[in-house]
Amino acid sequence: MEARPLATPEEAWRIASSLRYRHIEGTVVAVVQDVETKEVLMVGHMDPIAVVLTLTTGLAHYYSTTRKRIWLKGETSGHYQIVKEFRSDCDGDAVVIKVVQIGAACHTGSRSCFESKYSLIKALKLSLRHG
Incomplete structure (x- = not known):
């Protein structure tokens, strides 16, 4: 499947300028969903340049708050996200990106960063057992 731009550079800058970058390091929160299943794959951060690159290339770009x-x-793993839809919330400080995920979305190699339904409960039980 081939990535296609969702906007021209001018449109992309207009969209990026309309968002409110008030989270970590001047970013918006990006919730990423599988376009078909609606499964939440990951959550990332985007600054204005990441938004513009995403919209003009059709490939998901993020701002790394650690790096x-x-x-x-996918730049190192080959696990690209082909963007099919990009929406902002009513406040303009978060976006939902619907993608075709190539390979794993999570850095652990899992399809989603939210693989385990009960990971928090399991972690709590483990800490109580070993604490």
């Missing part, structure tokens, strides 16, 4: 730089999802 302090823009990164193309």
Whole structure:
């Protein structure tokens, strides 16, 4: 499947300028969903440049708050996200990106960063057992 731009550079900058970058390092929160199943795959952060790159290339780009730089999802792993839909919330400080996920979305190699339904409960039980 081939990535296609969702907007021209001018449209992308207009969209990026309309968002409110008030989260970590001046970013918006990006919730990423599988376009077909609606499964939440991951949550990332986007600055204005990541938004513009995402909209003009059709490939998901994020701002890494730890590495302090823009990164193309899949640039090292090959696990790209082909963007099919990009929406902002009513406040303009969060976006939902619907994608076709190529390979794993999570850095652990899992399809989703939210694989386990009960990971929090399991972690709590483990800490109580070993604490």
